[in-house]
Amino acid sequence: MGQDDPADFELDRFLPYLVNALGTRLSTELGAEYGRRFGISIPEWRVLAHLSQHERVSVREIYRRVQMDKAKVSRAAARLERAGLIEKAVPEDDRRLVALSLTRDGRALFSRIAPLALDFERRFLGRLSVEEAAEFRRLVHKLLG
Numbered sequence: 198m199g200q201d202d203p204a205d206f207e208l209d210r211f212l213p214y215l216v217n218a219l220g221t222r223l224s225t226e227l228g229a230e231y232g233r234r235f236g237i238s239i240p241e242w243r244v245l246a247h248l249s250q251h252e253r254v255s256v257r258e259i260y261r262r263v264q265m266d267k268a269k270v271s272r273a274a275a276r277l278e279r280a281g282l283i284e285k286a287v288p289e290d291d292r293r294l295v296a297l298s299l300t301r302d303g304r305a306l307f308s309r310i311a312p313l314a315l316d317f318e319r320r321f322l323g324r325l326s327v328e329e330a331a332e333f334r335r336l337v338h339k340l341l342g
Contacts, residue, residue, distance in 0.1 A: 227317045230317060234313065237310075241276060242310070243263040244273045245303060249299065249307045253298045255294045282303035283298065286298070
């Protein structure tokens with residue numbers, strides 16, 4: 198059979214499927230933990246996590262960075278704002294943008310969730326040897342780069 202023969206296609210070996218399945222499983226399992234304990238959704242967590250790394254960020258930057266559509270990011274941001282976890286501001290120099298930032302309560306919540314997320318990551322990578330985990334991380338960064 199040729200290199201691109203449809204008979205050679207195996208979904209369980211197809212990298213885009215495997216990477217998506219892994220990402221979905223990780224996100225869902227972690228989301229269940231922080232959802233149960235802190236009452237936030239996966240999109241809300243992604244917005245909080247992104248804002249924890251940056252002082253003020255536009256909605257546009259967040260949806261590009263966290264790989265979610267603009268509507269999901271906007272809905273998550275609206276829920277977080279209603280909960281007092283983030284605040285929105287419209288910069289004077291570009292009124293089309295909405296800049297988001299964590300409130301004191303948002304930073305406090307993130308400081309409680311981050312150790313849970315890091316522990317989850319440790320447990321997940323614990324399935325690999327130290328060397329395998331380092332190589333896995335290196336390869337993911339290489340493929341994303």
